[in-house]
Amino acid sequence: RRSSWHSASTLGRAAERQREFLTLYPENPAADGAGFSLAVAYFALGLQENAIALCGKLRARWPKSAFLDNYLYLEGYASFRLEKFDTALELCRRVATDKFPSPSGDQVESENQAFSRYILGQIYEALGKPAEAPYDLKELKLLLDRVLAALARFAAASARRAAVDH
Numbered sequence: 244r245r246s247s248w249h250s251a252s253t254l255g256r257a258a259e260r261q262r263e264f265l266t267l268y269p270e271n272p273a274a275d276g277a278g279f280s281l282a283v284a285y286f287a288l289g290l291q292e293n294a295i296a297l298c299g300k301l302r303a304r305w306p307k308s309a310f311l312d313n314y315l316y317l318e319g320y321a322s323f324r325l326e327k328f329d330t331a332l333e334l335c336r337r338v339a340t341d342k343f344p345s346p347s348g349d350q351v352e353s354e355n356q357a358f359s360r361y362i363l364g365q366i367y368e369a370l371g372k373p374a375e376a377p378y379d380l381k382e383l384k385l386l387l388d389r390v391l392a393a394l395a396r397f398a399a400a401s402a403r404r405a406a407v408d409h
Contacts, residue, residue, distance in 0.1 A: 258284035275301065275308040282317055291321040312343040312353035321361055328366050335359040335366070337379075357386040393403060 256300030261281035264272055278301045285294040287363040297317035302311065338359035342350040353359070 254284050254287050258288070275305040275310050278304075279310045279313050279317070282314070286317060286321055294318070294321045295325075307344050309344050309346045312338050312355055316353065316355040316359055318361065323362050323366060326369070328370060331362065332366055335362045338386050339363060340342075357390065361387055 253397065261277050261284065264271070264277045265281065265358070268274060271277075278297065282294045284296045284370045285291075285297060295318050298314040298321075301308070302318075304359055308314070315334050316338045319331045322328075322334060324330035336359075338353045338355050341353070343353055345351045355396060364373070364376040367373050
């Protein structure tokens with residue numbers, strides 16, 4: 244059973260709050276992050292087209308944002324989900340290879356690099372061309388296994404905190 248924060252009504256309310264924030268405070272330093280949160284809510288609600296459109300607007304509005312790689316990744320992943328493979332390839336390739344602004348202003352590799360490489364492999368698999376994938380899928384599987392293990396530890400810690408709170 245999913246926790247209540249995953250429900251469509253909860254996500255819908257969260258999305259509405261993000262839209263309100265962006266409307267009322269478009270110049271707020273946190274607006275780029277609020278925009279990304281809204282795009283994530285759209286994606287979670289199954290509104291991939293909305294997520295794609297918003298990520299494009301966010302990239303245009305904040306081209307030097309520390310969220311730039313997140314905008315690209317989410318737009319690429321949503322494009323993949325909609326089987327817009329050419330767009331997904333272009334966006335995920337950028338996330339996998341380019342450097343992006345960090346909160347400190349440095350140019351760094353994306354934290355979404357491994358996920359983007361995985362999506363690239365999935366796209367080539369879907370196109371029936373797995374040998375053309377530019378990355379070693381065994382290496383990516385090891386990376387993703389580590390990520391999944393870290394997420395499992397995070398979920399277990401969250402469950403322990405929730406049990407203590409109740």
